[in-house]
Amino acid sequence: MSPTTASKPVAAPAAQKRGRASQLSRFVQRNGSWAVLILMVIVMAFAFDGFLTGSNLGQIARQASFYAPLALGLTFVIFTGGIDLSIGSLYALGGVIAAWASSAGFIPALLAPLVVCGLIGLVQGMIVAGTRIPAFIVTLAGMMFARGLVLFITDEGSITHHVTASSHFTSLANGSILGVGLELTAISAVVLGGTMLTGGSGTIIGSLAGITILQLVANLINRLGLSNSNWQSVVNGVLLVVVAVAQTYLSRMQARNKGDAATAEEAAKNAPEPEPAIPGT
Amino acid sequence: MTTDSSLASEDAVTGAPPLADPTPPAPARNRLGAMTWISRYGVYVALVILLLLNMVITDHFMTASNLRLQLIQTAPTLIVAMGMAMVIGTKGIDLSVGAVMALSAAVVPLYIGYGSVAAILIGLVFGIACGLFAGFLVSVVGLQPIVATLSVMIGGRGLANVIAGSIKTISDPGIVALGTGSLLGIPYSVLIGLVVVLVVAFLVRRTTFGLNLESIGANQLATKLAGVRIAAVLLTVYAINGLLAALSGIIVAARTQASDPKTVGLLMEMDAIAAVVIGGTSLNGGKVRVLGTVAGALLMQLITATLVSHNAPDSLAQMVEAVVIIVAVFTQVGRRKS
Numbered sequence: 001m002s003p004t005t006a007s008k009p010v011a012a013p014a015a016q017k018r019g020r021a022s023q024l025s026r027f028v029q030r031n032g033s034w035a036v037l038i039l040m041v042i043v044m045a046f047a048f049d050g051f052l053t054g055s056n057l058g059q060i061a062r063q064a065s066f067y068a069p070l071a072l073g074l075t076f077v078i079f080t081g082g083i084d085l086s087i088g089s090l091y092a093l094g095g096v097i098a099a100w101a102s103s104a105g106f107i108p109a110l111l112a113p114l115v116v117c118g119l120i121g122l123v124q125g126m127i128v129a130g131t132r133i134p135a136f137i138v139t140l141a142g143m144m145f146a147r148g149l150v151l152f153i154t155d156e157g158s159i160t161h162h163v164t165a166s167s168h169f170t171s172l173a174n175g176s177i178l179g180v181g182l183e184l185t186a187i188s189a190v191v192l193g194g195t196m197l198t199g200g201s202g203t204i205i206g207s208l209a210g211i212t213i214l215q216l217v218a219n220l221i222n223r224l225g226l227s228n229s230n231w232q233s234v235v236n237g238v239l240l241v242v243v244a245v246a247q248t249y250l251s252r253m254q255a256r257n258k259g260d261a262a263t264a265e266e267a268a269k270n271a272p273e274p275e276p277a278i279p280g281t
Numbered sequence: 282m283t284t285d286s287s288l289a290s291e292d293a294v295t296g297a298p299p300l301a302d303p304t305p306p307a308p309a310r311n312r313l314g315a316m317t318w319i320s321r322y323g324v325y326v327a328l329v330i331l332l333l334l335n336m337v338i339t340d341h342f343m344t345a346s347n348l349r350l351q352l353i354q355t356a357p358t359l360i361v362a363m364g365m366a367m368v369i370g371t372k373g374i375d376l377s378v379g380a381v382m383a384l385s386a387a388v389v390p391l392y393i394g395y396g397s398v399a400a401i402l403i404g405l406v407f408g409i410a411c412g413l414f415a416g417f418l419v420s421v422v423g424l425q426p427i428v429a430t431l432s433v434m435i436g437g438r439g440l441a442n443v444i445a446g447s448i449k450t451i452s453d454p455g456i457v458a459l460g461t462g463s464l465l466g467i468p469y470s471v472l473i474g475l476v477v478v479l480v481v482a483f484l485v486r487r488t489t490f491g492l493n494l495e496s497i498g499a500n501q502l503a504t505k506l507a508g509v510r511i512a513a514v515l516l517t518v519y520a521i522n523g524l525l526a527a528l529s530g531i532i533v534a535a536r537t538q539a540s541d542p543k544t545v546g547l548l549m550e551m552d553a554i555a556a557v558v559i560g561g562t563s564l565n566g567g568k569v570r571v572l573g574t575v576a577g578a579l580l581m582q583l584i585t586a587t588l589v590s591h592n593a594p595d596s597l598a599q600m601v602e603a604v605v606i607i608v609a610v611f612t613q614v615g616r617r618k619s
Contacts, residue, residue, distance in 0.1 A: 237436020
């Protein structure tokens, strides 16, 4: 149903205006991340020498590709109005299992982590689908379980399973790298990419933009001489607040332009399930 | 709303004898009643069973020093869980408590020059500030609690790392005394935990604030229409929660005589939520169970202690805890009806 038909008591020109505002806010929501990304690239290209070099851009892309699978998988989960807090720990678990299984050859090292982590994901999904336990509780418990399993396999973190196949694997396999905070980076990226945390709307390509924005921020932090890499998570937290607040206002604007503003807002505030927050879509 | 109404009708069914329509199958009804009973009182039964079991199978369990140790280890979780119970009572959630603990623990060593009391107070102020910020996002801006507190969780731990840099040892005599001293044989941290429990119980059971808090959780719109200033109540709840998290962080730092921003309060949000939920407080809000939360925190600690004292590794205890949490929440919310 179109916005104009929903607000029929209003005079036609006003309704038209509202329809345009609604379209605009939806456009911003869907494409804002790309606009921000392009703007950041332009500004940084002018501000810093050596930004637009192949090696620098290549490095940013390489780092972004490292996080991209996490963010892409999470985008699907958040589409459904759920959340997955366990992915950082599963990432660590996958690395440790790969290293552990690598003694049996390359194929087991590749398949074992996919099977184990996939199974844990499947069990979590079955619990979310089959019970009324909130997704964040299920996946927080999953996070705890996966971390416990990582510690168990590495004999309480004291053993490092080494692999000689590639240096990348070795760094992953260290039991002390628990993937702490990776799920948070991924959530930030997905939200930055314009996916609503209430579910129901968003784009995969936006999540890619979100991940790239976070890598640009990391690059920026380096260039500004903030030697402490922990600024990254401070900035991530701030970005998450800003985007979540912007999304709240954008979706309220859409709701307001679709019908009675007060009821829409109350519905959004009081709804136990996120679906009523986006009426009519 | 579907969960609320179905839970309410469930209560009505178990509470009052059915006047009409006795045809529906009785076993299903009994099972639902049993689930509700388990989610409310199961924690006490489990606690007693585990205590009795430990008396039999664990050597030196009923010694004063062991019980003291168990209480000391429960205290930080218990303090955080008290604040969490209030937040969950409003149908909210706070994922930032662990990060707030790390932040306050990181701040204290910086201001130790002003004296231990001043440093602790500044640490607590940081906690209140974090709580107010999350509360503002929830009550005024209208973000979902999980999103608002997630951002504080991300930013807070980052800030703790930025502020502290690395592990700092704490040698200030005042702070060390807080971590190791005791009054009449009871450690300070346990005493503080006890006071926190009593204060929260008073707030929730004996004040208008407590009534408003629970009614927001039960039905926010109705509470608003009744003239309660929702934003003020929510801000207070999140501020108290931040304060208690900061207090817990300082106690952890004092006990270990070190402040490590990477490990203080790690996974504490999970432990606190677990204690609250296992204690019978519903994630749907509307009711704060203080005594149940105390029992929940003790039960989680006892499960870990039982496993560890029988040579099970920490990692296994952690996995068992994860399963216990899922089972506990399941007894509350049940299956999804399709």
